[in-house]
Amino acid sequence: MNRHSIYALVLSSLIGIGAASCTKYNEVDPPRLDLQHQEELPLPTHTISQLKALYKSGGVQINKPIVISAVIASDDSEGNLYKSCYIEDETGGMELKFALGNLSSIYPQGTRVRLLCHGLQLGDYAGQINLGYTSKEEKYETAFYPELLVYRTLLKEGSSELKPRDLTIATLSKQYAGTLIRLQEVQFLSSELGQTYADPQGKDKNRNVNRTLVDRSGRLLIVRTSSYAKFAGHTLPSGSGDVTAILTYFRDTPQLLILREQDVQLTRARF
Known part of the structure; x- marks a missing residue:
């Protein structure tokens, strides 16, 4: 064996040892970003509403192999949602408090997932x-x-066509909480025109800002925006039209969580 061959062999061995050393200290295997094979996925056991029905005051840790089949309803690409996502099925929606930044780059809106709930907390x-x-x-x-545990819990099943529910302020209900809706025939209050969605300059003090939509009958609805959102400093649109967003509730007060600025289609004349 010549000198160059010996050098190549030693170098190859050192690289192998280094790779093994890195693997040894990884607590979690690298995530699989490809779609899971259908036959590998556990069968669903509960709907979202059935899962939520298991909640008891103080919180409930799930110690059973509960599996949910759902669709990712949210998108965190514009920063109005951080380390959370929303899933929905035909029975309702809910927030997953998963500490994975830029989650929608891996689980885009419309991704169908199987959620393995064992070990999670309601x-x-x-x-x-x-x-x-x-x-x-x-x-x-x-x-x-x-x-690092999100990839083991939220398994990709495929993709699904996600259609927002068409609602009005009058037809909002907690049964739609956590789901993607399209609110029709609304506009921002005249008193708020010229203002921005939130306060990016004062975000340390005002982390979130409330603005208000109104319909033709004078019904009001809060739009809550993070001052860290990419569109936080953009001026509110002055027209009327439709808004697509996640419906949330703070106790009994409905609120909208806008995901992308383009989902605010207030392009018609004011009423």
Whole structure:
């Protein structure tokens, strides 16, 4: 064996040792970003509404192999949603408190998933049931589920056509909480025209800002926007039209969570 062959062999061995050393200290295998094979996926056992019905005051840790088949309803690409996502099925929707930044780059809106709930925690925040991790803080019933574990819990099933539910302010209901809706025939209050969605310059003080939509009958609805959103400093549109967003509730108060600025289609004349 000549000198160059010996050098190549030694180098190859060192690379192999380095790779093995890296693998040894990885607690979680690298995520599979390809779609799961259908035959590998566990069968669904519950709907979202059935899962939420298991909640009890104080929080409930799930110790059974509960599996949900659902669709990713949210999109965090414009920063109005952070380390959370929303899933929905035909029975309703809910928030997953998963500490994975840029989650929609891996699970885009419309991705059909199987959610493995064993080990997760059902909790309540301001009247809305969510799913996350067991919290060490007594004031919260759930914490954020660790980023590296999300891939083991949220399995890709494929893609699905996600259509928002067409609603009006008058027909909003908690049964649609956590789902994607399209709100028809609304506009921002005249008193708010010229203002921005949120406050990017003062985001340390005003992390979220409320604006108000109104319909033809004078019914009002809050639009809550993070001052960290990419469109936070953009001026509110002055026209009327439709808004597609996630419907949330703070206790009994409905709110809209806009995902992308393009989902605000207020392009018609004001009424």
